[in-house]
Amino acid sequence: MNGSGPVINVRDLNKSFGALHAVQDFGITVERGRICGFLGPNGAGKTTTLRMLCGLLTPDSGQGEVLGYDVMSQSDLIKRRVGYMTQKFSLYDDLSIEQNLIFTGRVHELDRRAARVEAALERLGLVKRRRQLAGTLSGGWKQRLALAAATLHEPELLLLDEPTAGVDPEARRTFWDEIHALAAEGMTVLVSTHYMDEAERxxxxxxxxxxxxxARGTADEVIDGSGLTTFVAEGAQASDLISRLRGREGVDMATAFGTTLHVSGRNRSALETAIAPFRAPPIVWTETRPTLEDIFIQLVADLQREAV
Incomplete structure (x- = not known):
């Protein structure tokens, strides 16, 4: 790493594509060995942000450093030291796992290519499948191969764009165990995800x-800073109350979660007044700590109201 300090320290980054202002005044500081999750709806600017941070896109304006290099003028130096795993599998279907990794090593002009490939195969449990064509792999195995390729050059910073989309829960769990192992060894990771359980990791x-x-911080900091009060309604037909609660003063959000109903608001007194008429058996109300999903649904609702 060039210099000392945070692995990522950028501020006021902007990127537009024609009339679309994809990223507005973005800033973030990430210390070495941390795993930072990017969350947000489709079209939120997550992919554009990751591509700016790894040197594939130059911001229109802004300042800061990635791995000690200037994000505006030293993108070539950043690219060589960052691993980037795209959302869409981007390796060669007609090459085997091993051939894909050998090719990746040649592209990066790596030394000790054979040793690096062997270590990657071993680490990600790919040894027995090394001669299998990438195009025949399931989503979980493609994910492991893509991670092996993205880390073959031993980057200090790893950027992952929705890496577990479409992957089964067991493969997701295995993937995250590996990400935490990499972070424990000093690698810094930025990962975009739609899964709340992954955000909590x-x-x-x-x-x-x-x-x-x-919103920015640890999961607890984001929850504590939301200002939301949340009540959960359980019982027969609890979810039927959604239409009757939405729009009432004090109710910022009413959303069904299975057979329960989450009702949230930033004004506790007004919220309690809003739900009071419905506090009768067989429905049982309990106050609960807001979840990340509660908060993110609320943030989306806030944006929608701003746009009106």
Whole structure:
């Protein structure tokens, strides 16, 4: 790493594509060995942000450093030291696992290519499948291969763009165990995800929407800073109350979760007044700590109201 300090320290980054302002005044600081989760709806600017941070896109404006290099003028130096795993599998279907890794090593002009490939195969449990064509792999095995390729050059910073989309829960769990192992060895990881359980496995999270950062911190910090009070309604037909509660003063959000109903608001007194008429058997109401999903649904609702 060039210099000392945070692995990522950027501020006021902007990127537009024509009339679309994809990223607006984005800033983030990430220390070495941390796992930072990017969350947000489709079109929020997550992929554009990751591509700026890994040197594939140059910001229109802004300042800061990635791995000690200037994000505006030293993108070539950043690219060589960052691993980037795209959302879409981007390796060669007609090459085997081993051939894909050998090719990746040649592209990066790596030394000790054979040793690096062997270590990657071993680490990610790919040894027995080394001669299997990539195109015949399931989503979980493709994910392991893509991670092996992204880390073959031993980057200090790893950027992952929705890496577990479409992957079964067991493969997701295995993947995250590996990510935490890499972070424990000093690698810094930024990962975009739609899964709340994955967000909770990150050391810190940033919620991005409409190109802006709306919330940032650990999961507990984001929850504590939300200002939300949440009640859960359980019982027969609890979810039927949604239409009767939405729009009432004090109710910022009413959403069904299976057979339960989550009702949240930032004004506790007004919220309690709103639900009071419905506090009767067979429905049981309990106050609960807001979840990340409660908060992110609320943030999306806030944006929608702003746009009206």
């Amino acid at each position: 990150c050391h810190e999270i940033a919620y991005i929407a409409a190109g802006r950062t709306l």
